[in-house]
Amino acid sequence: AFGAITLLPTKLEGTESDQVLLQLSRQLLPDWLTGVVAGGAALCAIVVLCGAALGIGAIVSRNIIPGIPESRQRIWVRGVVVAYLAISLLLTLAPPHLLLTLTNTAYYGVTQAAVVFATMVFGWKLRPAALAMGVVLGDVVVLWLYLDKHGPVSVWLAEHGVNLGAAALVLNILFVVATRLFWPATDPVRGLRTEGRTPAAVESTATPSQVGAC
Numbered sequence: 001a002f003g004a005i006t007l008l009p010t011k012l013e014g015t016e017s018d019q020v021l022l023q024l025s026r027q028l029l030p031d032w033l034t035g036v037v038a039g040g041a042a043l044c045a046i047v048v049l050c051g052a053a054l055g056i057g058a059i060v061s062r063n064i065i066p067g068i069p070e071s072r073q074r075i076w077v078r079g080v081v082v083a084y085l086a087i088s089l090l091l092t093l094a095p096p097h098l099l100l101t102l103t104n105t106a107y108y109g110v111t112q113a114a115v116v117f118a119t120m121v122f123g124w125k126l127r128p129a130a131l132a133m134g135v136v137l138g139d140v141v142v143l144w145l146y147l148d149k150h151g152p153v154s155v156w157l158a159e160h161g162v163n164l165g166a167a168a169l170v171l172n173i174l175f176v177v178a179t180r181l182f183w184p185a186t187d188p189v190r191g192l193r194t195e196g197r198t199p200a201a202v203e204s205t206a207t208p209s210q211v212g213a214c
Helices: 002-007 014-028 031-064 070-093 096-122 128-147 152-159 164-182 199-204 208-213
Strands: none
Touching: 014 031, 031 070, 096 128, 096 164, 128 152, 128 164, 152 164
16 A cells, blocks of 8 residues: 555545555556456456355355255256356456456445354343344445445545444444343344353352352
8 A cells, every 4th residue: 555655646535546466566566467456356356256146146055045956956056157257248348347246246235243142152131123223224334324425424534544443333332232231122133142152151150159059
């Protein structure tokens, strides 16, 4: 980042910022080494794309369309992968900014699930509805900040280098904490720590008074 700021003659903004690596390579490296850098960047993108395609294929064949025989799931996965890659290619060629927008907003939105994962791991006493409302709140804030790029809040976050997903996650956490204080859970989410405890572990945590009473 420091090299891009100091060495590039013009400031790259918007989608042009994705070209910073190639721009620096053209200025500092010979042509053949710039080709190596471009090839490495393409291979990295292919690895991420393959992982996403396989994940989507498995989700569709096992969750979205239930009841597919195990012998035919591989065929469904291949078909979904081909369809996903074809749609991605069309979106890249026709409206190139659309696919980039979907990717950015998806990463910002997935960040909001961090509170849900933490609750499942640590067993915090929270209502499932409160967690869902927090995720929805974070996603709405992300979309608002992303679409309102010239608004005062978005401009302030950009000037201070604050990620949109992180800013929305803070509001998500504050909302969930408020629900724990003012809307306590009667049937909280069961965490992995609670479910994973064996009866022997529960007995070992018994207080001396409880042992004496037994």
